[in-house]
Amino acid sequence: MENAATAVLNRRVLYGRSERALLIAGGLLMLSIVLASVVIAQRTGRDTLQAARAQTVRLTTVDLLEAVLSAETGQRGYLLTRREEYLAPYLAAQKRVPEALAKLSRDLPDDLDLPRWRGIIQDKMAELGQTVRMEQAGDHAGALAIVQSDRGRADMQAARDIADMLAERQARTVTADLRRSELGARLLVAVDVAALMLMMLLAVLIGRSLRATVRALSDSRRALVAANTELQTGRDRLEAAVAERTSELTDANDEIQRFAYIVSHDLRAPLLNIIGFTGELQDATNRLNRFVTENLEPAGIVVPNDVREASQDDLPEAIRFIQTSTAKMDRLITAILRLSREGRRVLVPQRVDMQALLTGVADSVRQLADHAGAEIVLESLPAVISDRLALEQVFSNLVENALKYPAPSRPGRIVLRGRADGVWTRYEVEDNGRGIAPRDMERIFELFRRAGPQDTAGEGIGLAHVRALLRRLGGTIVCESALGVGSTFIVQLPMVLSHNAEKTS
Numbered sequence: 083m084e085n086a087a088t089a090v091l092n093r094r095v096l097y098g099r100s101e102r103a104l105l106i107a108g109g110l111l112m113l114s115i116v117l118a119s120v121v122i123a124q125r126t127g128r129d130t131l132q133a134a135r136a137q138t139v140r141l142t143t144v145d146l147l148e149a150v151l152s153a154e155t156g157q158r159g160y161l162l163t164r165r166e167e168y169l170a171p172y173l174a175a176q177k178r179v180p181e182a183l184a185k186l187s188r189d190l191p192d193d194l195d196l197p198r199w200r201g202i203i204q205d206k207m208a209e210l211g212q213t214v215r216m217e218q219a220g221d222h223a224g225a226l227a228i229v230q231s232d233r234g235r236a237d238m239q240a241a242r243d244i245a246d247m248l249a250e251r252q253a254r255t256v257t258a259d260l261r262r263s264e265l266g267a268r269l270l271v272a273v274d275v276a277a278l279m280l281m282m283l284l285a286v287l288i289g290r291s292l293r294a295t296v297r298a299l300s301d302s303r304r305a306l307v308a309a310n311t312e313l314q315t316g317r318d319r320l321e322a323a324v325a326e327r328t329s330e331l332t333d334a335n336d337e338i339q340r341f342a343y344i345v346s347h348d349l350r351a352p353l354l355n356i357i358g359f360t361g362e363l364q365d366a367t368n369r370l371n372r373f374v375t376e377n378l379e380p381a382g383i384v385v386p387n388d389v390r391e392a393s394q395d396d397l398p399e400a401i402r403f404i405q406t407s408t409a410k411m412d413r414l415i416t417a418i419l420r421l422s423r424e425g426r427r428v429l430v431p432q433r434v435d436m437q438a439l440l441t442g443v444a445d446s447v448r449q450l451a452d453h454a455g456a457e458i459v460l461e462s463l464p465a466v467i468s469d470r471l472a473l474e475q476v477f478s479n480l481v482e483n484a485l486k487y488p489a490p491s492r493p494g495r496i497v498l499r500g501r502a503d504g505v506w507t508r509y510e511v512e513d514n515g516r517g518i519a520p521r522d523m524e525r526i527f528e529l530f531r532r533a534g535p536q537d538t539a540g541e542g543i544g545l546a547h548v549r550a551l552l553r554r555l556g557g558t559i560v561c562e563s564a565l566g567v568g569s570t571f572i573v574q575l576p577m578v579l580s581h582n583a584e585k586t587s
Contacts, residue, residue, distance in 0.1 A: 126266030133259035455492025
């Protein structure tokens with residue numbers, strides 16, 4: 083009997099080592115697959131962002147050329163009619179052109195054609211300014227003589243040629259980045275499918291190992307009746323768990339196959355698979371630990387310390403790391419998808435009573451304002467014809483942002499005001515909060531970028547979303563701020579939203 087028991091114990095140790103090796107190998111394999119999926123998803127996200135940046139550069143290029151053409155139109159109208167109101171496009175372009183050139187210089191610091199284009203556009207704007215000043219001084223003949231020369235025409239032709247070249251180059255960049263993004267998404271789906279297949283194979287191997295253990299115990303039933311009964315019960319439970327898990331994996335695999343072509347470009351589906359598989363791995367680890375505690379230890383079976391440490395410490399720690407990483411990725415992907423969906427929404431122009439709309443916005447954050455000890459003051463706010471939902475999202479973000487960053491030394495005060503300015507309306511959201519450093523004035527509008535102390539929850543998408551919405555509405559936003567004094571966000575919108583605004587956004 084002792085020899086039989088010793089033989090059974092030796093077999094159990096041998097098969098136990100095989101099972102532990104399989105579990106550890108499976109855990110390491112899953113961790114490698116999850117890490118690979120995270121890397122692929124991050125790379126795909128970077129490609130998508132690079133494509134968005136290239137598209138932004140292309141749109142800035144088009145906007146800059148359109149601003150120069152608008153300036154030339156205003157100049158021509160003024161010279162022909164000698165009426166000051168025709169100078170409005172030229173005056174507006176005087177501000178738009180430097181801003182667009184500065185943005186292109188930031189976005190394309192190494193472009194060799196940009197300095198020549200900047201010089202041509204600046205020369206063109208100088209020529210336009212010279213003719214306007216001569217006309218204002220009464221030298222109409224001199225102004226016409228400059229217009230009739232080839233200088234302006236040559237500058238415009240060169241500007242158009244370079245603009246077309248830059249736009250085409252950025253279009254190629256967008257296409258290449260989107261192709262890499264799509265390839266990354268497909269690769270991510272392939273990795274997840276491979277993970278499913280490997281997990282199924284691991285389940286089969288574990289099942290075979292368990293059946294071998296049961297056969298070894300059956301050979302010495304008389305010596306280990308009690309242990310055999312407990313192991314038989316455990317075998318039934320484990321086989322049921324393996325069968326259930328195999329069925330779930332099969333269903334999941336079928337689901338992925340059915341939707342692979344539909345969601346190949348969508349990063350969230352593979353990410354959700356990772357989250358689900360991590361939960362299953364955590365559940366399997368918990369069941370394994372319970373089985374050891376409730377079945378093996380009462381039977382007197384000694385579990386090696388390295389195995390106990392791997393199942394109770396190492397695997398849970400790895401799972402928590404995976405869950406933290408995937409949760410962050412899910413938030414970032416959700417933000418990108420929300421921006422993408424908003425970009426596809428059809429704008430509906432209608433008359434918007436801004437006084438009523440911003441009163442509603444103030445009421446919606448009243449509890450937050452009371453908690454922060456801040457007051458919201460509404461001054462005169464002219465109405466516009468624009469998309470109501472987009473405007474509500476814009477000003478809700480700006481007001482909530484002002485409430486998030488108060489100055490600790492004084493009660494918060496937020497003032498909303500506006501005025502009509504020709505065909506434009508100007509709205510201001512002014513606060514007396516902590517302020518923004520000069521170096522952060524532009525980066526606060528970039529996606530996933532935040533400024534100042536990171537003591538408030540957020541992903542850095544609010545102001546990027548605001549700028550994207552305003553561009554679709556044909557408007558702009560700038561920030562004026564001083565540290566320790568406060569900030570003022572200035573929103574400019576056309577009085578009437580045209581269909582062209584959305585088409586060019």
